[in-house]
Amino acid sequence: xxxxxxxxxxxxxxxxxxxxxxxxxxxxxxxxxxxxxxxxxxxxxxxxxxxxxxxxxxxxxxxxxxxxxxxxxxxxxxxxxxxxxxxxxxxxxxxxxxxxxxxxxxxxxxxxxxxxxxxxxxxxxxxxxxxxxx
Numbered sequence: 001x002x003x004x005x006x007x008x009x010x011x012x013x014x015x016x017x018x019x020x021x022x023x024x025x026x027x028x029x030x031x032x033x034x035x036x037x038x039x040x041x042x043x044x045x046x047x048x049x050x051x052x053x054x055x056x057x058x059x060x061x062x063x064x065x066x067x068x069x070x071x072x073x074x075x076x077x078x079x080x081x082x083x084x085x086x087x088x089x090x091x092x093x094x095x096x097x098x099x100x101x102x103x104x105x106x107x108x109x110x111x112x113x114x115x116x117x118x119x120x121x122x123x124x125x126x127x128x129x130x131x132x133x134x
Contacts, residue, residue, distance in 0.1 A: 016041040022111070030108040033058070036097040042129045044094020045120040051110040053087040055095075060102025067092040067125045077104070092120055096129045 010021040018035040034043075044065055055064070057077035064075045068091045075085060076098075087093050095104065110116065122129070 016043055028109075030111050032106050032108070034104045034106075036060075036062075036102045036104065037100060039097050039100060042094060042096045042122050044096075044122050044127070044129075045092045045124065046094070047090060047092040047118050047120075048110075048116045049089050049118070050116045051108050051113070052089060053085075053093065053109075054107040055085040055087065056083075056105045058103040058105050060097060060099035062095045062102060062104060063098055063129065063131070064095045065093065065125075065127055065129070067127075070125075072125050072127060092125070094122075098131070 007025055009023055012019045012021060016036070016038070018037070020033045021030070023031045023033065036043075045067065055077060057079055059079050061076065061078035061080075064077060064085060066073045066075060066087065077083070077085060
């Protein structure tokens with residue numbers, strides 16, 4: 001039928017998550033969804049110098065690390081506290097699911113560009129991803 005298109009979605013899977021990538025390929029930027037089955041993996045650290053990220057927790061909950069110029073901050077995203085996290089260029093970021101089968105949707109203002117992704121290792125910022133014992 002005229003005016004209708006169906007496009008295949010890129011899907012990647014590794015030991016950390018399953019990801020549907022570039023869900024709406026004709027829009028500016030990129031929308032992805034990560035299905036995170038395990039609470040044992042940390043997906044961190046990287047930053048961008050051009051791209052801005054917008055993160056939204058569809059299901060479950062996440063501990064999100066944010067680091068810029070020696071300042072480390074933790075933010076929690078949850079399906080029980082609906083909000084969007086904006087991560088501007090220059091901020092290292094990463095996450096850990098706090099519940100099995102958590103789902104993170106994220107909009108990127110740019111299409112994936114490996115030249116705009118700068119990585120650091122878990123622990124480089126004195127980060128501790130385990131929940132605090134209170």
